[in-house]
Amino acid sequence: MRRFLSLIVVSLVLLAACDSEPSSMPTVDTGATGATAVTGALPSDAAAIATERGLSPDDIYAALKTYTPSGKTDPYIMISSGGQSGQVLVIGVPSMRILKVIGVFTPEPWQGYGFGGSGDKVLAGGKVNDKDVLWGDTHHPSISETDGSYDGQFAFINDKANARLAVIDLRDFSTKQIIKNPNAINDHGGAFVTPNTEYVIEGPQYASPIGWRYAPLDQYKDKYRGLISFWAFDRTRGRVDVAKSFQIELPPYWQDLCDAGKKVSDGWVFCNSFNTELATGGVEAGNPPYEAGTTKNDTDYLHIINWKKADAVFKAGKVEQINGIAVIRMQTAIDEGLLYFTPEPKSPHGADVTPGGEFVVVGGKLDPHVTIYSVSKMLAAIEAGGLQKDTYGVPVIPLDKAMEAQVELGLGPLHTVYDDRGYAYTSLFLDSAVARWTLGGPYADKHPEKAWTLVQKLPVQYNIGHIAAVEGDTATPGGQFVVALNKWSIDRFANVGPLLPQNFQLVDIAKGGEQMKVLYDMPIGMAEPHYAQIIKADRLKPYEVYPEVGWDAEQMKVDPNAITKADQAKVVREGNQVEVWMTVVRSHFVPEQVKVKQGDHVIWHLTNIERTRDATHGFALSGYNINLSLEPGKTETIEFDAVLPGTFTYYCTEFCSALHLEMLGYFLVEP
Amino acid sequence: MKIPIPHLDSDVKVLLPDGSEHKLIDYLLPSALLMLAALLLMISMFLPYWRLRLYAPQYPKGLAVNVYVNHLEGDMREIDGLNHYLGMPPLDEGGRLERSISIIAIVVLGLLLIAAVFIHNRWAALFALPAVAFPVIFVADLWLILYQYGHSIDPQSALGGAIEAFTPPLMGLGKIGQFATFSSFQPGFYLAIAAVMVMLIGLWFHRAAYKPLVDARKRARNSARTAVAQEVVQ
Numbered sequence: 072m073r074r075f076l077s078l079i080v081v082s083l084v085l086l087a088a089c090d091s092e093p094s095s096m097p098t099v100d101t102g103a104t105g106a107t108a109v110t111g112a113l114p115s116d117a118a119a120i121a122t123e124r125g126l127s128p129d130d131i132y133a134a135l136k137t138y139t140p141s142g143k144t145d146p147y148i149m150i151s152s153g154g155q156s157g158q159v160l161v162i163g164v165p166s167m168r169i170l171k172v173i174g175v176f177t178p179e180p181w182q183g184y185g186f187g188g189s190g191d192k193v194l195a196g197g198k199v200n201d202k203d204v205l206w207g208d209t210h211h212p213s214i215s216e217t218d219g220s221y222d223g224q225f226a227f228i229n230d231k232a233n234a235r236l237a238v239i240d241l242r243d244f245s246t247k248q249i250i251k252n253p254n255a256i257n258d259h260g261g262a263f264v265t266p267n268t269e270y271v272i273e274g275p276q277y278a279s280p281i282g283w284r285y286a287p288l289d290q291y292k293d294k295y296r297g298l299i300s301f302w303a304f305d306r307t308r309g310r311v312d313v314a315k316s317f318q319i320e321l322p323p324y325w326q327d328l329c330d331a332g333k334k335v336s337d338g339w340v341f342c343n344s345f346n347t348e349l350a351t352g353g354v355e356a357g358n359p360p361y362e363a364g365t366t367k368n369d370t371d372y373l374h375i376i377n378w379k380k381a382d383a384v385f386k387a388g389k390v391e392q393i394n395g396i397a398v399i400r401m402q403t404a405i406d407e408g409l410l411y412f413t414p415e416p417k418s419p420h421g422a423d424v425t426p427g428g429e430f431v432v433v434g435g436k437l438d439p440h441v442t443i444y445s446v447s448k449m450l451a452a453i454e455a456g457g458l459q460k461d462t463y464g465v466p467v468i469p470l471d472k473a474m475e476a477q478v479e480l481g482l483g484p485l486h487t488v489y490d491d492r493g494y495a496y497t498s499l500f501l502d503s504a505v506a507r508w509t510l511g512g513p514y515a516d517k518h519p520e521k522a523w524t525l526v527q528k529l530p531v532q533y534n535i536g537h538i539a540a541v542e543g544d545t546a547t548p549g550g551q552f553v554v555a556l557n558k559w560s561i562d563r564f565a566n567v568g569p570l571l572p573q574n575f576q577l578v579d580i581a582k583g584g585e586q587m588k589v590l591y592d593m594p595i596g597m598a599e600p601h602y603a604q605i606i607k608a609d610r611l612k613p614y615e616v617y618p619e620v621g622w623d624a625e626q627m628k629v630d631p632n633a634i635t636k637a638d639q640a641k642v643v644r645e646g647n648q649v650e651v652w653m654t655v656v657r658s659h660f661v662p663e664q665v666k667v668k669q670g671d672h673v674i675w676h677l678t679n680i681e682r683t684r685d686a687t688h689g690f691a692l693s694g695y696n697i698n699l700s701l702e703p704g705k706t707e708t709i710e711f712d713a714v715l716p717g718t719f720t721y722y723c724t725e726f727c728s729a730l731h732l733e734m735l736g737y738f739l740v741e742p
Numbered sequence: 743m744k745i746p747i748p749h750l751d752s753d754v755k756v757l758l759p760d761g762s763e764h765k766l767i768d769y770l771l772p773s774a775l776l777m778l779a780a781l782l783l784m785i786s787m788f789l790p791y792w793r794l795r796l797y798a799p800q801y802p803k804g805l806a807v808n809v810y811v812n813h814l815e816g817d818m819r820e821i822d823g824l825n826h827y828l829g830m831p832p833l834d835e836g837g838r839l840e841r842s843i844s845i846i847a848i849v850v851l852g853l854l855l856i857a858a859v860f861i862h863n864r865w866a867a868l869f870a871l872p873a874v875a876f877p878v879i880f881v882a883d884l885w886l887i888l889y890q891y892g893h894s895i896d897p898q899s900a901l902g903g904a905i906e907a908f909t910p911p912l913m914g915l916g917k918i919g920q921f922a923t924f925s926s927f928q929p930g931f932y933l934a935i936a937a938v939m940v941m942l943i944g945l946w947f948h949r950a951a952y953k954p955l956v957d958a959r960k961r962a963r964n965s966a967r968t969a970v971a972q973e974v975v976q
Binding site for chain 2: 656657658681682683730733
């Protein structure tokens with residue numbers, strides 16, 4: 072019996088042995104096999120390259136830290152502002168490769184965004200006074216958060232130029248909504264989310280009369296106001312809900328950058344400001360220019376706003392509806408205890424909450440210090456009451472009752488981010504450096520140095536503005552890398568004419584103490600980005616292809632006009648309206664001939680019925696300014712009047728297959 | 743054959759009509775093996791029998807189709823999409839009739855195997871042996887489907903003129919255009935083979951157990967006849 076059983080086993084093993092399958096394509100050498108780990112000295116050919124190119128050991132270290140072999144992906148993804156391009160950039164870290172340009176406020180042909188498809192609807196949300204404004208000045212991206220940490224579901228960004236806010240869905244990295252702030256003409260302190268993305272905060276910048284009305288500048292003090300917006304975000308719909316959003320009227324102090332409190336400071340928002348002087352400029356009339364007028368006072372005001380209480384005040388109806396949105400008037404905000412000030416040194420910049428929410432760090436900009444405010448001290452002072460009031464009646468917490476520490480870092484401290492071992496990193500614009508310094512309080516035990524001390528100043532090239540660290544503005548910072556977002560690159564790249572690229576510099580912060588190093592220069596040749604956030608790549612769960620054939624990517628559900636098979640394609644005429652249902656697949660459109668009469672109204676539904684990753688097709692219709700990007704599964708609808716008679720072609724704008732050039736059709740408009 | 747399996751009611755003996763004794767296990771074993779064969783065959787329905795993998799530079803993970811006795815699983819959509827350039831029919835059209843009757847056929851074969859358990863003579867083989875045919879028919883039919891498939895290129899299609907008719911191999915490497923193919927039999931098929939082998943072994947034990955019984959009956963009958971004849975003679 073045993074002999075027989077073993078016979079069976081042997082036979083099965085023999086059969087199975089015939090099935091020893093290659094694990095990858097058997098006839099193609101992927102180049103990945105046979106690699107062994109390098110230990111000890113450089114291999115001789117690598118050493119020869121280092122000599123030939125004059126690379127130092129530091130250079131080799133930097134190369135090894137950043138080089139990402141083909142086929143390997145980055146552990147971190149940076150979502151960066153695209154500055155005045157109006158777009159958002161997606162960049163891999165540490166390879167510093169651009170992965171994507173997301174069309175946000177500006178049409179983006181490669182995404183078919185703004186050329187006939189559903190992107191037109193999104194862009195229409197950004198109309199200003201019913202007029203298209205097809206660019207933006209994107210400043211501060213903000214990834215949605217849960218419990219103070221990035222959850223990787225959505226990203227928000229503001230347009231400083233026109234006070235607009237955009238929502239990007241990180242399932243497909245495309246823009247789903249743009250809203251125009253009806254009461255402001257510009258903004259700056261946005262977007263920043265509250266710890267569970269209850270609200271997306273859009274802080275103001277240059278004061279103007281609320282509701283965007285006219286008032287002469289000599290009425291600045293009485294008529295001009297700041298305005299901070301709390302946009303309620305509905306995660307299920309992936310949209311800002313204006314009806315559930317509110318704004319708070321502020322003094323015209325040019326509020327600048329904000330940050331939401333978290334953990335122990337959850338419920339509060341902090342914004343710096345820089346024109347408590349109420350300067351109105353007019354250098355041409357002999358007045359001090361803004362640059363002097365706004366820097367006269369020794370201190371401006373850090374704004375301390377109780378948003379949870381404001382939310383209750385809004386829900387209690389103590390608001391005024393202005394242009395369709397609820398506004399809490401400044402006096403109500405003061406009376407209800409929503410708004411407090413505390414002095415901050417001379418024209419400050421940034422207001423960055425520490426990971427545990429205990430402190431707020433404000434950069435001096437024109438003062439060589441960062442000032443660290445203690446949330447618990449400020450709350451105690453508010454609790455104690457008896458505060459002096461400023462010109463507009465806002466209670467002011469004296470600096471000594473709010474401040475925890477000041478650290479002298481150098482010239483031009485702007486923004487601060489954090490790592491996982493108690494260090495803070497501040498950009499020094501004038502010194503053109505990144506300062507690493509130590510936090511105190513609960514962070515003092517995490518680093519060997521003394522608390523509240525400068526540890527290292529690392530020169531960066533040049534004129535650093537914002538600074539980003541891996542999850543460095545969240546409750547759970549990641550460490551490893553900082554990116555210096557430098558405004559000038561001067562001599563870092565080959566000369567490509569007088570308009571230079573910006574320089575994103577990757578900085579290694581993996582080792583403690585004075586061991587920060589610049590690793591890599593990345594040119595940004597399409598905009599001047601402001602802020603960026605770096606998220607761990609595994610927090611992102613984007614689609615590989617849209618979940619079903621016939622997906623309406625704008626609504627994130629199946630489109631009723633989708634068709635799933637070529638034999639469902641059809642052209643239906645009703646009166647002078649012609650409706651087309653078209654399938655798109657390698658390498659043909661169905662139908663391939665569409666005939667209409669001049670003046671017909673054409674509604675054209677296109678569905679890419681592919682299910683294979685990267686099998687994207689484009690659809691360009693000559694003469695009608697139409698270009699779509701149809702990713703696998705996506706359905707788009709275009710609608711236009713066939714006003715131009717003649718012979719037109721439509722063709723695929725993504726090189727999809729060997730017969731891509733043959734993927735076309737004729738659109739005949741009979742006169 | 744002596745099979746040393748202790749503790750299986752070794753004190754219980756089977757008494758044959760000729761008075762000879764056999765162990766209980768001699769009769770349980772063939773029944774168990776035939777039922778095991780039926781069980782293996784049933785399980786194989788839920789596992790793939792055959793798989794075709796395709797590799798090309800632009801498909802780093804490859805493409806695969808798993809063939810079950812009654813359906814296909816895998817990247818048929820993409821393979822069909824590619825094959826439309828050759829004017830080939832969808833994969834799902836191959837072997838439709840066979841797939842529609844395969845479950846019934848396997849159930850019938852399984853029932854026949856179980857029936858064989860209750861037939862205690864040489865006719866049991868007649869019930870059990872059709873199961874041998876199943877994997878054989880599967881392989882032959884698969885080859886036929888593959889042949890027809892590879893010979894259905896439409897010369898009027900986009901690339902029909904560029905690719906010659908072919909038959910994807912049943913096992914091992916092949917090449918079609920930029921695709922390397924690798925075909926292999928899968929656990930379902932091996933289970934069916936195992937079922938056949940178990941069944942054959944079962945039949946061997948069946949014969950070992952019941953041939954003595956049949957012979958003993960004969961002997962008993964013969965000796966009875968002889969006794970009657972002797973009585974008649976006396």
